[in-house]
Amino acid sequence: MTCSNNSIDAPFTIKWTHKLRLTNSSFTEGGVLDSLLATLQPLKILVVVDDGVTSNQPFLNSLHKWCERTGAICDEPLIVIGGEAAKNDFNVVNSVLEAINHNNLCRKSCIIVIGGGAVLDAVGFAASTAHRGLPIIRMPSTSLSQGDSGVGVKNGVNYFGKKNFVGVFDPPYAVINDSSLLQSLDKTQWRSGLSEAIKVALIKDESLFEQIEANSKLLLGRDINAMVSVLQQSAKLHLRHITDGGDPFERLDARPLDFGHWAAHKLEQLTNYTISHGDAVAIGLSIDVACSVRLGFLDNSVAMRIVSLLDSLGFPTNHSELTNTEFLTGIEEFRQHLGGQLTLLMLKGIEEPTEIHRLDHEVVRQVINELR
Ligand SMILES: NC(=O)c1ccc[n+]([C@@H]2O[C@H](COP(=O)([O-])OP(=O)(O)OC[C@H]3O[C@@H](n4cnc5c(N)ncnc54)[C@H](O)[C@@H]3O)[C@@H](O)[C@H]2O)c1
Ligand SMILES: [Zn+2]
CATH class of the missing domain: 1.20.1090.10 (Dehydroquinate synthase-like - alpha domain)
Known part of the structure; x- marks a missing residue:
């Protein structure tokens, strides 16, 4: 820290570990998701799913079974519209904020988002701004998001017709790349x-x-x-x-x-x-x-x-x-x-x-x- 009469410069550093897990079966008992949650210990969990993922029935079946045996889950997973429509207005952001409010999620809670880059961006933005930031686990569901955007630290939506005009830099708690999600992609x-x-x-x-x-x-x-x-x-x-x-x-x-x-x-x-x-x-x-x-x-x-x-x-x-x-x-x-x-x-x-x-x-x- 440097100080003089009328100025103080006090640098500080935040330590962060960017966590990426690679799997083909996220929901196995004691598997990657369970072990991440065992460390995080969230009080409540909200699961948000891109509607494109609903075409992947085997994945959804595993998700539902996992929800049934996992405590702290709020209601049913929230299904949101996938693709750029998720970012072109505030509907997805609002629906996630409403679910956070309705289910009384706090900063000791957690959101799991399963979706393409657009849904990850929009849901990540909602998670980063509610209560100034809830931990989020991303499960990118497209090839692009598994290889690129999903492991990034950016969140946001489009505004004034401009790409990513509103958004924040905020790293997710963890990213899980599950290759079984890729099977249903067109x-x-x-x-x-x-x-x-x-x-x-x-x-x-x-x-x-x-x-x-x-x-x-x-x-x-x-x-x-x-x-x-x-x-x-x-x-x-x-x-x-x-x-x-x-x-x-x-x-x-x-x-x-x-x-x-x-x-x-x-x-x-x-x-x-x-x-x-x-x-x-x-x-x-x-x-x-x-x-x-x-x-x-x-x-x-x-x-x-x-x-x-x-x-x-x-x-x-x-x-x-x-x-x-x-x-x-x-x-x-x-x-x-x-x-x-x-x-x-x-x-x-x-x-x-x-x-x-x-x-x-x-x-x-x-x-x-x-x-x-
Ligand atoms: N945050 C960043 O750092 C960053 C970086 C690069 C790109 N992006 C953003 O990512 C977005 C593009 O993401 P994308 O390429 O992942 O596509 P996308 O999110 O636009 O999704 C494309 C389509 O695939 C569907 N889909 C998603 N998962 C599926 C699955 N498993 N099976 C079947 N259908 C599925 C979606 O519903 C949607 O219709 C853009 O908005 C781009 O700006 C963000
Ligand atoms: Zn890109």
Whole structure:
């Protein structure tokens, strides 16, 4: 602590352990969920479930059996609408706050949320703000949320038509990636986590990129072991970025994990969120990889290799809304969301990111023409 006549600077540190558990059967007696709760000892537990998960009957049966034998559970699980609709208004946030109030949950209680990234974001926001923060256990239910957003520390909803306009940084008590949840995903949601895995591999881990390349047929064919292996590594890379990257709450200008995301976020907005986040990221990556070539950073053969991989996994790498005149405003909106100067990531090679602070509209227009 430093003190002078009229100023005191007293630094403090909060110790936090980010806990990720990997399983294919969360509800086994004495399994991962039971042991996390044995440590947390919550007075009451509220379970919130994404309505998309209701198509996974075996998972729901196990959940119901677990609820029956576990004390402290409030009523029936609260089922909320899944997908971006969960974030586009405050209905999900309000229903969770109402359930917290109605069931008298306090800060010694706990919420278990089972859902895709959108439901995790909205329910996490409600949990973080009620009583200034209830512990939450996340069980991400999509490939994207198991490999990326679910292990993050961000929560929030969209407002004024802008992505994640209202939200907080608040780490969950723990994250459980249960691979049995992936079985009920449709084709688009199945592949969704792979574009984020490719993103993080391009920035941080060439061997993961090679693994996805080598297993692209298995991944496309819904091989669960191939998928779990990629998602686990993606989750670990995302998690390590948060715990060891020196900027868990994104106070700095650079946001390496948002590679390809300025375009992805704008495209989601222009399509009224009918495009999945994973597909939007695949297109965003294709654009930023092609920009990296145009700006003289990246060899065209590497860019082709990346775009071909996305293509072979079934991802779109182009969209009719890219020629919408509004599309390029995404660059400025991205800057505003981050605050400060524009910082975008480009690639010099795989595992060789570089930052830029300006991206000319003309460069992006040329790239969009090329992708067509
Ligand atoms: N907080 C963060 O750090 C962060 C990071 C990246 C993305 N995100 C957010 O995550 C959201 C995207 O999440 P997502 O890709 O997980 O998709 P999603 O949450 O939008 O869900 C997609 C669809 O899958 C359904 N679904 C969920 N689980 C299912 C299951 N097991 N079986 C069948 N259907 C299921 C949902 O009901 C929904 O219809 C976006 O809002 C994005 O902004 C947040
Ligand atoms: Zn993303």
